[in-house]
Amino acid sequence: MSPKNLNVVAVAYDRLSFFEFGIAVEVFGLPRPDINPWYRFATCTAESGPVGTLAGISLQIDRGLKTLDRAGTIIIPGWRNIDERPPERLLRALRRAHDRGARVMSLCSGAFVLAAAGLLDGRAATTHWRYAERLQRDYPDTQVDPKVLYIDGGSILTAAGSAAGIDLCLHLVRRDFGAEIANQVARRLVVPPHRDGGQAQFIDRPVTxxxxxxxxxxxxxxxxxxxxxxxxxxxxxxxxxxxxxFARRFREQTGTTPAKWLTFER
Known part of the structure; x- marks a missing residue:
């Protein structure tokens, strides 16, 4: 069953990560006439003027933060600089939207925006493994898990780095519309239909x-x-x-057991 509020709004800001923003557009913004009802996608910004991206492309966005007042789901792509506090007007808008019942989800370092808004206080969250230690240090009230792909906390959802955002977005489609619809979207994207959120962000494979x-x-x-x-x-x-x-020499020369080696290779 689809949610009551199908309005999805992605927040854009200067030096935007085009890849993570594109994930939101691809999953929620592309027309899907074969699926009805479907999400209604929009983009808003907290800043005036064209929004620059890391790809060197500028975006002209007409909608401001008032758009969040009608959003059922808000997507925060990777934040531009973890040393820079997000604009207070954006943080206030996110808190206000969440208080009235909107879901808020972050991709990659977008978790720093949610944390700055206080939305991760007392919650489990994840981000790119490179930023996890910093997120935990800056926001000690957040329970940061650096290993998982994404965490669904109900009204607050966080994804690890980059491609894990695809997994979280598909997870949300599955939650809203069921596995069959989520699989259809995954096929359009040519990605695996489901990776569990608890799956590790990466696995160090032993060098043979x-x-x-x-x-x-x-x-x-x-x-x-x-x-x-x-x-x-x-x-x-x-x-x-x-x-x-054999078992002894295998471990000596590969650094792992035969069973673990097979698991890694598979």
Whole structure:
């Protein structure tokens, strides 16, 4: 079932991240005649004059912050400088909109805008992993999780860096319209239909450096057969080692266990 208020408003400001702003436009702003009802998308700004972007493109935006008074969902793209406090009139408008029931969501460093408005006080939130420590230090009342892709706190939603914003926007579509509609939108975007918010922002893959040529040959073979089932015993047999010796040498030369290596590669 769709929400009562389908008005989605993205807030733009000078030195705007065009990628994150574009995510909001692509998900909520493109006409979808095959889906009815659908969101009504608009953009507003807290600043006068053309809005510059990091892409070198200027945007002419006619709507001001009063537009937020009618918004059901407000999207805050990445903030331009985490050392710069957002304009007070923007923070007041966000608090006022949230108090009357609007959902407010941030993408990447947009979480700093929500935090400055006090909307993250006592809440769990996330941001790009590079900014997480700073967000926690500047706003100690916020419970910052640097590992997850996004956090749905009901009326407050936050996404990690860049592409995680796509995941959060699709999650909101799924929440509002169901999995089938969200999958349709994902197909249009040519992205996976669903990544859970608790999924890690990134995984450090161990670098495989094997002095033993038998292990090198095995790893090459495994990479070509990742969908098959592999046990320590079967892998040890291919290298002509005992299971115990194989497990020990595998860890010594790859820095991880056979099972974890397979998980990373898959």
């Amino acid at each position: 450096k094997c002095e033993d040529t038998r292990l090198t040959s095995l790893l090459q073979w495994l990479q070509a057969h990742l969908t098959a089932e592999h046990s320590v015993e079967s892998m040890a047999e291919r290298t002509s080692m005992s299971s115990r010796t």
